[in-house]
Structures are given as C-alpha cells and as structure tokens.
Amino acid sequence: MDSGGGRARAVVGVSGSPGSLAALHRAVREARRTDAELLAVLAWEPPGGELAHGRAMFTPSVADFRRAAADRLLTVLDAAFGEAGPGVPFQGLVVRGTAGRALVETADRPDDLLVVGAGPRGPLRGLFPSVTRYCVTHAACPVLTVPPSPLEGELASLHRRNSLRLTVDARELTEGGA
Template sequence: MSGAGRLRAVVGVSGSPGSLATLHRAVREARRTGAEVLAVLAWEPPGGELAHRRSPLALPLADLRRDAGERLLSAVDAAFGGAGPGVPFQGLVVRGTAGRALVETADRSDDLLVVGAGPRGALRGLFPSVARYCVAHAGCPVLTVPPSPLEGELAALHRRVALRRAVDARELTDGGC
C-alpha cells in the first residue's frame, strides 16, 4: 500500500528486455532504500491520439487500456515470475507518451525515476529518447540504466539471421556474435 511519506522508485516498463533490466534495477534500489516500486507502462492509441479520434474504426479506449494492463502484468511476470519482486510494488497504466507519463508520475522531489538509457549506436537518433526527456524535465533524481551487453549481442544475431548469414551455434554459448 502506498503511503504519502514512503519513498518511491518509479520505473518505466514496456516489456522489452531493456525495460525488464531497468525494472530489476528499480527493485534493487527499492530494496536498498526501503522504497516502494511504482512500475509505469505508458500507452497511446495506435497512430496517436488525433488518428484515434478521427478513425471510424478505432478500437474502444477501454480495450486499449486493458491491453496495456495485460502487457504490464506480462512484463512483471517475465521479470519476476510467480515469486514477485519482493518489495512493496504497484503497477500503473498511464495514457500518454512514456517520458511525460513517467515525469508526471514521479512528481515528488524524493522519488527516484529509473529509466532505460535507450539504444546506442546508429539507431540512437532515430527515435525520441525517453531518458533524455526524463533527465530534462524530472523534478527528482533520474537513474538511467545502460543496455545490457546481451541486448547488443542479440541484436547482432538478429541482423545476421535477417541477412541470411551463417550462425555458428558455438557463438551462442561462447558469447561472441
């Protein structure tokens, strides 16, 4: 149960491998400080708000919100299984962009906002950075969690498969992709 004076680690969750690593980091910080974890999954209608309002075939917002809630539950289950995180924990589904939803949720000066640092390399400039938005706009400390080296290796493997390049199974266990 959330108390007004309880420290909070607010963490963005999308279900991606990076967000699951970020969720684990938020739980470690909560365990270390006695904080509650508030896991936030931000969602928007497909195509954005304007497209949703104008579309005669748009899915009902209640269905979209329910789907977002199911994605959040799946992400928490993928991260912790049936055992759960082992700290006071709440999930929150927020309609809006990820950066804004996180900054508005982490609205106390003693909150800790935990976000993934986002992609590195060539993809970095192609997408708006939630982490940069949070660092620029948050009124509380922001902890950015770098991507796992495993994520980079997995992305390299996916590229090799997509390009139909040979993959040696020994590379999968030796750590070299």
C-alpha cells in the same frame, strides 16, 4: 528518501523491452536498498496517437486500449518476477500518454527515484524520440539510467546475421569465442 507524501518510491518505466526489463530489475534493487515502494509504469497511447484516434470514425474504445495495456503490464511483471513478485511493495500503473511525460508526471516527488533504460545504441537511436532524454531533462527527481546489457548488443548482432542468412559459428556464442 521520503518527501513526507508517504513511503519513498522508485518509479520505473516498463514496456517489455530488454532495456525496460533491466531498468525494472535495477529499480527493485534500489527499492530494496532504500526501503521504497516500486511503481512500475506502462505508458500507452491509442494506435496512431491521440490526434489520429480523435479523427477516426470506427475505433475500439479507450477502455479496450487501457485493458490491453494493463494486460501487457501484467504479462511483463509476470515474466520478470513470476508469482513470487519483486520482493518489495509495488504497484503497477497504466498511464495514458507518451512514455516520457507519463514517467515524469508519475515521479513527481523530489525524493522519488526515476529509473529508465538508457535505450538503444547504434544507428537507429536517432529515429525515435528518446524517453531517457525527456526524463533526464524534465524530471523533478533524480533519474537513474540503466545502460543496455552487453548481451543485448550481442543478441541483436546475432539476430541481424541470422536474418541476413549469414553463417554463424557456434563458437561465437560461447564466452570469448573459444
């Protein structure tokens, strides 16, 4: 998995969402399996997007936004791996731009492996641009999409029921509802 540009790479999009954490852990397994370097990429844009930022009179500096994104990446990596790290050579990258474009531009070698979470399923999935779809359509390398964990759907359902103040039977929280 080496294109002559150095060590093979497993590039993964990281945002802190459950889907991105699942993708991060899968990317570590792929990096370990193929002796590749892990690149954990967190994409960021100024609040409101580039156009709004350019038109605003008083906004924090771009350096402040970048620093906040770097802090978020460190927090996500620490939550995922602790002080021990992922157990493979890795870099954390903070890239200014939309997530899909940042990932595709980072995973620019034919022998890279781009790992992304498959994103949410359900009624809200069409409301937001799909990073996964963008990566699959535009990447110059293989793309591995990691489906959401079944537990994620169950937790979302429980959260909805809880926010609507519906009764939750503790037996539903155990395996098989028994």
